Amino acid sequence: MNNSELPKYFKFDKDEIWFEEFEVEKKTMKITYKLNKILSYCTSKYQEIALIDTNAFGPCLVLDGIMQSTTKDGFIYNEMITHIPMLTHKKPKRALVIGGGDCGAVRELSKYRELDSIDMVELDEVVTRECIKFLPEISGGENFDSRVNFKFGDGVEYVKNVSQKYDVISIDSPDPESYAKDLFGEEFYRNVKKSLNDDGVMVCQSESPMLHMDIINNTREILKDNFNIVRTYVAFVPSYPGGLWSFTIASDVYDPLNLDQNRLPDTTRYITREIAKSCFNLPNFINNLK
Ligand code: SAM
Numbered sequence: 442m443n444n445s446e447l448p449k450y451f452k453f454d455k456d457e458i459w460f461e462e463f464e465v466e467k468k469t470m471k472i473t474y475k476l477n478k479i480l481s482y483c484t485s486k487y488q489e490i491a492l493i494d495t496n497a498f499g500p501c502l503v504l505d506g507i508m509q510s511t512t513k514d515g516f517i518y519n520e521m522i523t524h525i526p527m528l529t530h531k532k533p534k535r536a537l538v539i540g541g542g543d544c545g546a547v548r549e550l551s552k553y554r555e556l557d558s559i560d561m562v563e564l565d566e567v568v569t570r571e572c573i574k575f576l577p578e579i580s581g582g583e584n585f586d587s588r589v590n591f592k593f594g595d596g597v598e599y600v601k602n603v604s605q606k607y608d609v610i611s612i613d614s615p616d617p618e619s620y621a622k623d624l625f626g627e628e629f630y631r632n633v634k635k636s637l638n639d640d641g642v643m644v645c646q647s648e649s650p651m652l653h654m655d656i657i658n659n660t661r662e663i664l665k666d667n668f669n670i671v672r673t674y675v676a677f678v679p680s681y682p683g684g685l686w687s688f689t690i691a692s693d694v695y696d697p698l699n700l701d702q703n704r705l706p707d708t709t710r711y712i713t714r715e716i717a718k719s720c721f722n723l724p725n726f727i728n729n730l731k
Pocket of ligand 1: 504509518539541542543564568595596613614620646
């Protein structure tokens with residue numbers, strides 16, 4: 442493909458290539474990365490998929506012009522969206538990831554011997570294929586744990602119809618745009634609840650406290666209508682707009698403030714036993730949580 446056929450978020454300036462990301466919803470901010478190389482670019486049935494090698498963050502996944510996962514800091518997000526719910530549930534056997542096409546979340550879940558099965562429902566098989574090929578530091582390449590089952594399809598439809606119940610569900614979605622919009626909606630969360638065992642735990646990424654407090658509050662309101670216990674926790678993910686990122690976790694039975702940090706695998710790079718506890722201590726400016 443020649444450069445003029447590539448999307449406008451790639452900028453070619455003499456012998457330099459830049460990737461320009463618009464902060465999605467508000468479109469009032471751009472983040473620009475200098476590239477070593479565009480590793481691959483294609484259009485699937487659902488979206489534009491680019492794998493880029495950035496100077497600052499190494500190889501990264503970009504969907505529809507929005508940064509999703511970087512080799513340098515992707516582990517922070519993937520650890521936070523998996524280990525916190527796994528430590529919150531006392532005896533998890535079956536886990537589900539919705540989205541998560543870069544495979545980083547299922548890779549983290551694979552660290553728990555007590556899990557019998559790890560399902561991943563990703564809309565777009567091409568994302569997973571590209572990440573296996575170009576993002577092995579995140580996806581782990583082709584060496585998947587035998588308990589991982591890929592089920593390619595829409596997560597919204599999946600939780601409407603699935604009959605088996607899960608102990609832990611991690612919703613590893615992109616921003617609430619396009620096919621992912623319904624992953625932030627009321628009906629979806631009601632069906633997630635129905636797909637959990639009575640003592641199940643779910644977590645979703647709930648966007649940036651700096652830029653999307655409305656999304657955090659909306660998510661919390663919906664979850665509070667459906668679960669007894671709802672808590673928000675944070676981590677720094679430098680490549681996400683605003684830097685500070687939020688996750689919201691819910692259960693009818695287990696309070697994440699009592700999670701068992703001693704079950705944390707010793708192969709994490711970000712989470713420590715202390716962080717597993719302290720991530721629920723929110724900064725003062727996030728003081729308008731509903
Ligand atoms: N860590 C990333 C972040 O927060 O930006 C998101 C990771 S992951 C790449 C998100 C995945 O969700 C994408 O691969 C996308 O194809 C998938 N996705 C979007 N809508 C979906 C849906 N309705 N059902 C299942 N997967 C979906």
